[in-house]
Amino acid sequence: MSALAPIPSGSGPSTSADRKAAGSARATTGTVVALSRRPQPRFNLKRIGLGLAQSVLPPLVVLALLVGLWQVLCSAPDASLPSPATVWEQSRDLIVSPFFDNGSQDIGLGWRVLVSLQRVAYGFGLAAIAGILVGAVIGQSVWAMRGLDPIFQVLRTVPPLAWLPLSLAAFQQANPSAIFVIFITSIWPVIINTAVGVRNIPADYRNVAEVLRLNQIEFFFKIMLPAASPYIFTGLRIGVGLSWLAIVAAEMLTGGVGIGFFIWDAWNSSRLPDIIVALVYIGVVGFILDKLVAFAARIITRGAATN
Amino acid sequence: MTAYLKLDHIDKHFDRAGARTEVLKGINLTIDKGEFVSIIGHSGCGKSTMLNLIAGLTKVSAGAVLLENREVNAPGPERAVVFQNHSLLPWLTVYDNVNLAVSKVFGSKKTKAERHDWVMHNLDLVQMAHAGDKRPAEISGGMKQRVGIARALSMEPKILLLDEPFGALDALTRAHLQDAVMEIHARLGNTMVMITHDVDEAVLLSDRIVMMTNGPAARIGEVLSVPIPRPRDRIALAADRTYLKCREAVLKFLYERHRFVEAAE
Ligand SMILES: Nc1ncnc2c1ncn2[C@@H]1O[C@H](COP(=O)(O)OP(=O)(O)OP(=O)(O)O)[C@@H](O)[C@H]1O
Ligand SMILES: [Mg+2]
Numbered sequence: 001m002s003a004l005a006p007i008p009s010g011s012g013p014s015t016s017a018d019r020k021a022a023g024s025a026r027a028t029t030g031t032v033v034a035l036s037r038r039p040q041p042r043f044n045l046k047r048i049g050l051g052l053a054q055s056v057l058p059p060l061v062v063l064a065l066l067v068g069l070w071q072v073l074c075s076a077p078d079a080s081l082p083s084p085a086t087v088w089e090q091s092r093d094l095i096v097s098p099f100f101d102n103g104s105q106d107i108g109l110g111w112r113v114l115v116s117l118q119r120v121a122y123g124f125g126l127a128a129i130a131g132i133l134v135g136a137v138i139g140q141s142v143w144a145m146r147g148l149d150p151i152f153q154v155l156r157t158v159p160p161l162a163w164l165p166l167s168l169a170a171f172q173q174a175n176p177s178a179i180f181v182i183f184i185t186s187i188w189p190v191i192i193n194t195a196v197g198v199r200n201i202p203a204d205y206r207n208v209a210e211v212l213r214l215n216q217i218e219f220f221f222k223i224m225l226p227a228a229s230p231y232i233f234t235g236l237r238i239g240v241g242l243s244w245l246a247i248v249a250a251e252m253l254t255g256g257v258g259i260g261f262f263i264w265d266a267w268n269s270s271r272l273p274d275i276i277v278a279l280v281y282i283g284v285v286g287f288i289l290d291k292l293v294a295f296a297a298r299i300i301t302r303g304a305a306t307n
Numbered sequence: 308m309t310a311y312l313k314l315d316h317i318d319k320h321f322d323r324a325g326a327r328t329e330v331l332k333g334i335n336l337t338i339d340k341g342e343f344v345s346i347i348g349h350s351g352c353g354k355s356t357m358l359n360l361i362a363g364l365t366k367v368s369a370g371a372v373l374l375e376n377r378e379v380n381a382p383g384p385e386r387a388v389v390f391q392n393h394s395l396l397p398w399l400t401v402y403d404n405v406n407l408a409v410s411k412v413f414g415s416k417k418t419k420a421e422r423h424d425w426v427m428h429n430l431d432l433v434q435m436a437h438a439g440d441k442r443p444a445e446i447s448g449g450m451k452q453r454v455g456i457a458r459a460l461s462m463e464p465k466i467l468l469l470d471e472p473f474g475a476l477d478a479l480t481r482a483h484l485q486d487a488v489m490e491i492h493a494r495l496g497n498t499m500v501m502i503t504h505d506v507d508e509a510v511l512l513s514d515r516i517v518m519m520t521n522g523p524a525a526r527i528g529e530v531l532s533v534p535i536p537r538p539r540d541r542i543a544l545a546a547d548r549t550y551l552k553c554r555e556a557v558l559k560f561l562y563e564r565h566r567f568v569e570a571a572e
Contacts, residue, residue, distance in 0.1 A: 204394035207364055210382040212411045212462075222407065226398040 087273040094277045109259065109281050116247050116258040117285070119175070123182025124243040128236055131187045135194025135235070136224055145195060156188030160246035164253055174254035178247070185246040186239035190232070197231025198224055233297035240293050244286045310337035310373075311498060312361070312466060317370035319356055330356050332524040334370070336517060338466075341496045345509040347557060348519030349565070354502045355391075357519075358470050361500060362388050374465065384412045387464035391471045393451040395443040395458075402439035405429055405458045412462045429461040430454070432491055449480035453487070460491065469501040473508070481505075482541065485512060493538060506561070510553045511541060518560045528565060531556055 067084050074083035082090070093100065098110030138144045163184050167177040201224065209223050225232070251260025259278055266274040317334040320327050330353040338344050346354050359365040361372055363382040372379050379386065395404050405426045413422055430436040433453035443451055452472055459467055472488075473481040485508060492499060492512075503509050509516045513533050520528040533553050535544065544550040 202394075204390055204392065205396065207382075207388070207390065208394050208396070210364060211362065211384060211386070211388055212408055213383055214411065218411070223396070226396070229398075 082273045082276065087276050090271075090273040091277045094274060098281075105257070105265070107257065109262070109278060112257055112259040112262050113281055113285055115256065116251060116260060119179055119251075119258065120182055120240075120243050120247050120289075123179040123246075124186050124240055126179075127183045127187040127239060127243065128190055130183075131190025131235065131239070132194050132225075132232060134187075135191040135232075136198050136220060136228075138191065139195035139198025139228070145199065149192070149195070152188055152192055156192070159249075160185040160242070161249045161253075164250060168254075174256060178250035178254045178256075178258075181250040182243045182246045186243035189238035189242065190235040193231045193235030193238070194228060197228030200231070201227045229301045230297070233293065233301060237290060237293045237297065240289050241286065244282070244289055248282060311340040311342075311375060312338040312500075313373040313376075314357075314361070315371045315373060317360060317372070318368045319353070319360060319365070320368050329524040330522060331360075332526055334527060336527060336530075338498060338500065340498055343492055343499045343501070343512055343514045344517060345513040345515075346500065346502045346517045346519065347504070347506070347509050347561070348525065349521055349561065350504070352519045352522045352525040354519060355470055358388070358468050358500065358502055361466070362386050362468050364388075384408070384462035385465045387459035387462045387467055389452070389455045389459045389467065389469040389472045391474060393443070393448075393455040395451055395454055397443050400440050400442055401430070401435060401446065401454050402426060404443070404454060405461050408458050409461050425461060429457040432460060432494075433457045433487060447480075449476050449484060452476065452484060456484075456488070456491075460495070460497075464497070466498045466500060469499065471502050471504065474504060481508070486541075488512065489537075489539065506554055506557045509557060510535075510550060511539060511544065516553070516557060518557065518565075520565050529560055531560075 071084050073079070074081050075085070088095070094109050098108045098113075100108045101111065138148055160181055163181050164177065167180045167184070168174075171177045171180060205223050205227055209219050214222060247258065248260035248263065251258035252264040255261050259282060263275050263278050266272070266278065314334050314336040317331060318329075319331040319334075320329045322328075334357065346357060348354050356365060360367055361379075363372075363379050363386065366380060374386070395401075396407070399407065406422070409417075409422050409426050409429075413425065417425060427436055427439070430439060433456050435450060435453050435457060438446055438450065438454075443454070446454070452475075456469075456472065459469075469488075473484050476484065488499075489512060491497070501512065510533055516531045516533060517527055518529045518531065520526050531553060533549075535547065535549050535553075
């Protein structure tokens with residue numbers, strides 16, 4: 001009878017893999033059966049090409065269709081939004097060279113994204129550390145969970161921009177306020193998911209820790225973090241998405257050279273094509289951030305999810 | 308001589324939502340050093356609870372657990388537990404699972420090289436040294452249980468507590484592991500307390516068999532000595548008169564005098 005609590009991500013396929021591994025291990029130690037060695041599938045260019053085509057081609061086709069539709073809709077002389085052709089004409093330098101630098105506010109969007117990413121790194125980094133610590137404490141205590149969970153559930157729905165005035169009032173300076181807004185927006189999912197993950201640590205692992213007399217710190221690093229890591233990464237992934245949402249909102253109002261302020265600035269000087277290019281940058285970077293955290297999660301939680 | 312391990316007038320009840328479940332009542336038992344004791348009884352009578360009390364994972368309601376005349380009321384590596392479902396940490400390799408215990412228990416007493424040798428020595432005892440860098444998910448159920456035993460042994464416990472260690476295994480694997488445990492017991496002379504559902508397993512391995520009555524408020528119904536000399540061989544024993552008599556005594560206890568009656572929930 002297994003008392004293991006189900007672990008969310010990938011527990012289905014991994015258990016079957018487990019069984020298969022166990023079965024083959026028993027076969028090798030038990031009986032001697034002559035297995036005809038099947039030729040190892042060779043590095044297959046055709047298969048890889050096909051896979052790539054299947055995953056890359058459809059979005060490209062859809063993208064082409066959408067851009068075409070957009071061109072048709074916005075090519076009238078009195079259209080309120082620029083067409084793709086106009087964007088290409090007027091913002092070509094932004095598109096083709098992300099890293100030009102002509103001094104002060106005339107810099108490539110790549111630089112701006114880097115500045116924004118730096119803010120996100122501070123804000124989200126702090127949120128990740130604080131969120132995991134607070135979540136771990138809360139997950140350990142039933143009463144803390146009962147008392148704090150509803151409050152967190154309310155706070156996490158507050159939109160990033162709503163924190164900004166308070167943040168500005170408290171910090172008096174633009175940059176710390178922007179970082180704080182990112183922090184406060186992205187910390188809730190980290191706390192909540194970590195707490196749930198810690199609460200779901202199987203009693204068996206706690207018993208092992210007790211028999212070994214692990215102290216709090218050892219328990220945190222050796223049992224809690226790895227056991228709860230699938231949950232923690234779910235929280236981090238939501239959090240990084242939220243912090244990228246927050247950066248643009250925060251920078252619009254606090255100024256500086258970030259991508260958010262660029263949009264605000266472009267709006268004030270009616271450079272709509274620039275805004276569209278910036279949107280694409282933001283979307284692509286957000287997508288990459290999400291994939292990075294998902295990738296890290298896959299690498300790090302590989303062990304925890306399989307038992 | 309005073310008893311090595313003593314369960315002294317132990318009661319145990321659980322309180323939940325105002326309702327009280329009496330699980331164990333008036334448990335008295337003494338176990339000598341180096342003895343192998345099995346606890347057998349029907350499902351739900353409180354065997355695991357009793358083992359957890361010895362391990363210190365659960366607190367007694369009344370009475371005391373004494374190890375070498377000192378009361379135990381918290382878990383510790385001198386009472387190592389082999390859990391029913393192995394409880395290996397899935398994110399650690401086989402080696403690291405054992406090493407976690409070794410570096411915690413012997414962190415200050417052994418050098419790094421000595422700790423490595425000790426981990427390998429214990430994996431060797433259960434014939435798992437070859438799988439050191441596998442993850443628990445990559446080895447079979449019997450192998451996991453072996454590693455669980457190696458981890459417990461590596462703490463050099465005064466008492467090894469085994470909670471139905473082979474319950475989830477097929478008969479062949481179980482026989483292998485029973486032999487392995489008998490051999491380890493002969494070699495190291497540990498004190499072992501094992502829970503089992505299996506009458507043959509109890510008679511084969513034990514010096515004494517503790518038979519529990521049915522719950523609620525289960526007691527120790529009877530304690531049977533198994534005066535079969537060691538080393539024991541399962542095939543020779545199959546026709547041994549003492550063996551058969553012990554077996555019959557346990558069966559009679561379990562199925563005649565304390566038949567399992569499905570408690571009205
Ligand atoms: N934490 C707990 N809270 C309340 N009741 C409990 C708790 N742990 C065990 N019990 C009750 O104590 C009784 C004995 O449980 P225990 O697990 O010791 O039985 P067992 O003899 O080990 O059974 P099995 O052979 O099925 O493992 C059961 O009726 C169970 O419901
Ligand atoms: Mg049990």
